[in-house]
Amino acid sequence: MMKYLVGIGLIAGVLYIISIFNRLVLTKNRYINAFSQIDVQLKRRYDLIPALVETAKHYMEHEKNTLERVIAARNSASQNLRHAHQNPSDPAAIAGIGAAENTLRQAISNFNVVMENYPAIKADGAMRQVMEELSTTENKIAFARQFYNDSVMEYNTYRQSFPQNLFSSLFGHTRDAALLEFEDAQEIKLPPKLGFLGE
Template identity: 60%
Template structure:
């Protein structure tokens, strides 16, 4: 083997290594953009949910005249969740933003559950056409939120797994991908929807 062949071999090896490092960078960017896009879908559905909640409260207001505190807690939790969503949308995958959104969503779910329990005592309200329509839209939207959240979490996992594998783990920090993205997990709906047990 002569010197020219050795130099050509070294140049080819450096070029291939360079292309491989570039491919790692591109894949990290692609995976990050995918989970950001997936979060945008959650944002759309949560905003729709937040827009429906005042309609639900307004419909219930006429029937629940003596339950003002319950209605106010729903609106307060909705406003808090809306603010947390705005912060999370600015930094999808960020641990603090996701934790804030998860906490706000869990409080909103708890307030909504309390309102549903109060509504059980008002059969006329449950039978109201407007209430049935708004409730149906809310249920549909919550299902869409669950699907969007699953898609987001799948993309976050793909991103985290790739950046933790060898050799991307050596380049992730250098390329600005030091922190893992955080999953978005709300309280288990079965826990939220479980009726309290009363014993006499």
């Protein structure tokens, strides 16, 4: 009888450890999938920025440095995203996206300030269309980032909790996933502030 109970206990223990392994895999795959949604939206934004700059060039001939900073920041952010795309589990790669995004957001914020000196841009149909697409994309990025960060928190909390923390390293889950953080003060200022949609 005792051997029978010990056998049941061992089977239950093995099944529990298997369930820990499966849950770690599930939560990791969830945040990696969530990252792929951010990846899609950021790429879309990076594809729109050259059109924004190209349209602005016709009006902002004397603001070459501002436009070049936007393109340089966009290129850096795009490169960081490609690096993170190869390994979304790498906290340094995710931190690189955050830093590059903050630089890009600051460059676009400066662009928006300079653009206020060129009222003719606001009437340009191509500029209005690009800004509307950027606004929509920015909203999608915010939702995708929230879902990603929620998924990361779920994974990290599960991985750190007892008794999962006893097994996570054995199963290859040796570090926490990184949150994707942007500095909210440097959010891109979009059409309502610029007056594109209400004019």
